[in-house]
Amino acid sequence: MGDLRKSERILGLIDVLHKYTDEDHELTAREILDLLHEELEDKVEIHESAIKRDLKELEDSSYIELMVHNEKDGLPKYYSYQDRLFEIQELRLLMDAISSARFITKKDKENLLGKIKQLTSKSLASHLENQIHIEEYAIHEAKRVKYTVFTLHHAIHEKRVIRFNYGRYNIDKEFVLSNDGEPRELEPYALVWNNDYYYLIGKFEDMQNLLHLRVDRMLDVELTDQTFRLEEHFDISAYVKRVFQMFTGVEKDLKVRFKNGLINVIIDRFGKDVSIEKDGEDRFILRTKAIISDGLVGWMLNWGSDAEVIDPPELRDQIKEASKKLYELYHGEEGP
Missing domain, CATH: 1.10.10.10 (Winged helix-like DNA-binding domain superfamily/Winged helix DNA-binding domain)
Structure with a gap:
């Protein structure tokens, strides 16, 4: 010895x-x-x-x-x-968040969960056995997403313009690049984890409005030497509240009449500080700003006759058209 x-x-x-x-x-x-x-x-x-x-x-x-x-x-x-950095309850929250994330592969999840258990004693770690079923549903691009996210965080911190390609799947499940395959440059403002996906919020130099892009659809992301100044008064939380189902569009003043039973839905979506006023005994009116998009149309249709758009007129017209198509689909001639 x-x-x-x-x-x-x-x-x-x-x-x-x-x-x-x-x-x-x-x-x-x-x-x-x-x-x-x-x-x-x-x-x-x-x-x-x-x-x-x-x-x-x-x-x-x-x-x-x-x-x-x-x-x-x-x-x-x-x-x-006993003086550990994380409490056992905090480690449990981290593990549940990782287990639920679609953009992390099953192999990476199991690897990360194993590392989290090493942040406490073996006895306490035995109480951290995963209770959330880990499915192999992670997106195909997940293996590179973690590296892309790291690059984007660096770009956001350094306020550096990024260059990248972007694409979407077609009906044949082929990934087709946008912009004729030519890279684009963007000022990255922030990253958001929403609906199990990472989104990058930023702005193209030739556009005034902010937009958001699915990170798993971004390819060949690299930092440029060009820097930018963050837009004044940028509030990421306010931006996400105005966006529905992560669809892009034009921001407008929104006015909607809801039945009282939906008050908790509205507070969950917009927060307690949102402007509401009573409208009779069983309804209230919501006033806020929102991105007018197909995502907002779909969200409004969820509530059927319990929600009525008052403004803007174009959103009201879009919901009318969508309702008409839905009615014709189910009340028209039966298909084969």
């Missing part, structure tokens, strides 16, 4: 405390020594007296909060490490 340098021995000691102790699990110096030998596969010889001296140094150190429990003289001391 070989010998460990003191610094290596203390590092091993900290590793054992991190893995095997927490607020509900304490260890004596002898138990810590046995686990340390097990971790090192008995390749080195360590004496209990050395471990006790090391534990005393850790107890007196201001760099690690070692909990020492000794109820009565003559009984062995019990040691534990």
